[in-house]
Amino acid sequence: MELPVLNETPAASAGGCSSHSCGSSDDQLGHLSDEIRAKVENHPCYSEDAHHYFARMHVAVAPACNIQCHYCNRKYDCSNESRPGVVSELLTPEQAVKKTMAVAANIPQMTVLGIAGPGDPLANPERTFETFRRLSQDAPDIKLCVSTNGLALPESVEELSKHNIDHVTITINCVDPEIGAQIYPWIFWENKRIKGVKGAKILIEQQQKGLEMLTARGILVKVNSVMIPGVNDKHLAEVSKIVKAKGAFLHNVMPLIAEAEHGTFYGVMGQRGPTQDELMDLQDACSGDMNMMRHCRQCRADAVGLLGEDRGDEFTMDKIEAMEIDYQSAMEKRKVIHEAIAEEMHSKRAAKAEKAASHADEPKLNTRPVLMAIATSGQGVINQHFGHAKEFLIYEASPDGVRFMSHRKTDLYCSGDDTCGDGESVLQRTIRALEGCEVVLCSKIGYEPWDMLEQAGIQPNGEHAMEPIEDAVMAVYKEMAAAGKLDESNAEQRATA
Amino acid sequence: MALQIIESCVNCYACEPLCPSKAIFMSSKAGHFRINPNKCTECEGDYQDTQCASICPIEGAILDANGIAVNPPGSLTGIPPERMAEVMAELQAH
Numbered sequence: 001m002e003l004p005v006l007n008e009t010p011a012a013s014a015g016g017c018s019s020h021s022c023g024s025s026d027d028q029l030g031h032l033s034d035e036i037r038a039k040v041e042n043h044p045c046y047s048e049d050a051h052h053y054f055a056r057m058h059v060a061v062a063p064a065c066n067i068q069c070h071y072c073n074r075k076y077d078c079s080n081e082s083r084p085g086v087v088s089e090l091l092t093p094e095q096a097v098k099k100t101m102a103v104a105a106n107i108p109q110m111t112v113l114g115i116a117g118p119g120d121p122l123a124n125p126e127r128t129f130e131t132f133r134r135l136s137q138d139a140p141d142i143k144l145c146v147s148t149n150g151l152a153l154p155e156s157v158e159e160l161s162k163h164n165i166d167h168v169t170i171t172i173n174c175v176d177p178e179i180g181a182q183i184y185p186w187i188f189w190e191n192k193r194i195k196g197v198k199g200a201k202i203l204i205e206q207q208q209k210g211l212e213m214l215t216a217r218g219i220l221v222k223v224n225s226v227m228i229p230g231v232n233d234k235h236l237a238e239v240s241k242i243v244k245a246k247g248a249f250l251h252n253v254m255p256l257i258a259e260a261e262h263g264t265f266y267g268v269m270g271q272r273g274p275t276q277d278e279l280m281d282l283q284d285a286c287s288g289d290m291n292m293m294r295h296c297r298q299c300r301a302d303a304v305g306l307l308g309e310d311r312g313d314e315f316t317m318d319k320i321e322a323m324e325i326d327y328q329s330a331m332e333k334r335k336v337i338h339e340a341i342a343e344e345m346h347s348k349r350a351a352k353a354e355k356a357a358s359h360a361d362e363p364k365l366n367t368r369p370v371l372m373a374i375a376t377s378g379q380g381v382i383n384q385h386f387g388h389a390k391e392f393l394i395y396e397a398s399p400d401g402v403r404f405m406s407h408r409k410t411d412l413y414c415s416g417d418d419t420c421g422d423g424e425s426v427l428q429r430t431i432r433a434l435e436g437c438e439v440v441l442c443s444k445i446g447y448e449p450w451d452m453l454e455q456a457g458i459q460p461n462g463e464h465a466m467e468p469i470e471d472a473v474m475a476v477y478k479e480m481a482a483a484g485k486l487d488e489s490n491a492e493q494r495a496t497a
Numbered sequence: 498m499a500l501q502i503i504e505s506c507v508n509c510y511a512c513e514p515l516c517p518s519k520a521i522f523m524s525s526k527a528g529h530f531r532i533n534p535n536k537c538t539e540c541e542g543d544y545q546d547t548q549c550a551s552i553c554p555i556e557g558a559i560l561d562a563n564g565i566a567v568n569p570p571g572s573l574t575g576i577p578p579e580r581m582a583e584v585m586a587e588l589q590a591h
Binding site: 063064065066068070073074075090119123124126185186188191192193260261264265268269 | 574
């Protein structure tokens with residue numbers, strides 16, 4: 001018996017509606033028009049499918065900010081940190097263009113250049129737009145994106161629409177100024193610092209106005225929200241509803257990152273981030289109203305590479321200065337590679353759709369869902385050694401099929417465990433990150449981690465190396481079902497164990 | 498009458514374009530932005546509030562003519578200074 005894969009709805013599904021995908025928002029792009037799908041299908045940040053194949057980069061040209069968020073500390077800069085707002089090297093627009101072209105020539109699957117900080121890109125309009133202007137001229141095959149807190153968005157829409165920018169991300173954490181005042185201590189507005197509810201109200205109005213102006217012009221808008229337990233967690237479902245009504249095409253709920261050593265308000269005051277379960281529950285609650293995004297990696301403002309990896313060290317300014325880039329020939333090479341990837345993605349999608357259709361009439365299993373963790377370095381297959389995985393993709397298998405849930409980093413904030421260590425080994429930390437999963441699928445795994453995983457109640461499995469992720473997850477799920485491991489009574493046993 | 502930017506400046510550039518007197522410059526010697534005291538007017542006649550001190554995100558980085566922080570500890574982040582001291586001491590003890 002074969003079960004369908006939920007995440008992937010074929011592009012040509014407009015005519016029919018299979019019982020498995022209808023009403024499901026698990027395919028985050030499934031509800032989009034063909035036109036929008038075509039725009040985002042090679043964008044790793046917007047398409048869960050694309051993020052296995054295509055890479056992105058951020059250039060840190062925008063240091064200034066016009067607001068303060070309680071999860072940000074403008075003093076912080078650490079090369080071991082991986083989270084938004086952190087960079088190691090500020091670039092001039094000229095340097096940023098050079099870096100972008102160097103990366104594009106060396107990592108041909110890089111399709112997207114974003115400006116995301118470390119401050120707010122639209123609070124640095126000259127530096128941001130100079131970078132966009134030059135890139136749309138010199139490297140027309142690169143998609144340009146920008147993310148913003150929204151305060152200066154309405155005044156920037158005109159300029160944004162002039163460039164090759166068809167995606168904008170707005171971080172919207174609330175639509176209620178009272179909640180906003182607990183997230184944003186101040187904004188800088190019309191030559192004054194405005195604190196508290198008054199400032200938050202202006203920010204919210206500007207964000208909503210900017211969102212409406214962008215969608216009216218046909219510019220795609222993704223909304224990011226930081227989930228802050230006890231502050232806006234109950235409120236975000238409403239935010240999701242409102243931004244969708246105003247035309248945002250994707251909502252990305254991200255967990256708060258707050259540690260005392262970051263020196264942020266939330267970190268120092270002991271505000272906790274959400275658990276994996278709380279985050280998934282909220283994403284599920286919002287998904288009734290909105291296409292949810294679950295594969296966001298909360299990248300640094302100078303990240304380079306596939307999501308989840310950072311090759312920024314290969315492209316520091318001193319290394320780039322030494323590179324000779326012939327962009328014309330690089331562009332030709334890139335075109336060939338992009339077409340090959342698109343073809344591979346399309347054929348995989350078509351194969352999945354065909355498989356799902358051919359098994360549509362089979363009886364449904366009556367078993368409980370299972371979370372599985374996957375070690376992969378891309379291409380949508382299980383191809384990474386357990387010990388090399390810096391993150392795991394989490395999939396849920398259930399009688400309804402397989403769906404991507406989230407990713408979990410094993411080194412969430414810091415890779416310098418000698419300096420920041422609290423005595424917990426990398427392996428222990430990894431196992432803790434996999435809490436709630438019952439299976440780990442990887443290409444290979446050593447004896448020691450095998451034993452430790454088993455002790456933690458997680459079954460390691462290296463038998464599906466190089467297989468497509470969804471196929472392998474479903475195969476393992478069916479093995480578990482056949483072995484009687486998935487009866488509800490077993491689930492109760494697990495819960496009380 | 499002039500404000501002063503001191504070494505805790507993080508070079509975020511936010512203040513520089515706002516200055517009505519073009520008094521703010523990047524000092525390569527100091528390694529951070531500074532204010533030319535001969536040009537600074539404390540925004541008198543231009544704005545009600547001093548612009549650099551109204552956008553600066555770093556507490557204590559801008560001093561007034563008396564050498565007192567325009568944005569004292571806790572005023573921008575909302576973190577009570579004693580809480581910050583406590584947490585920092587705890588982190589250092591590890």
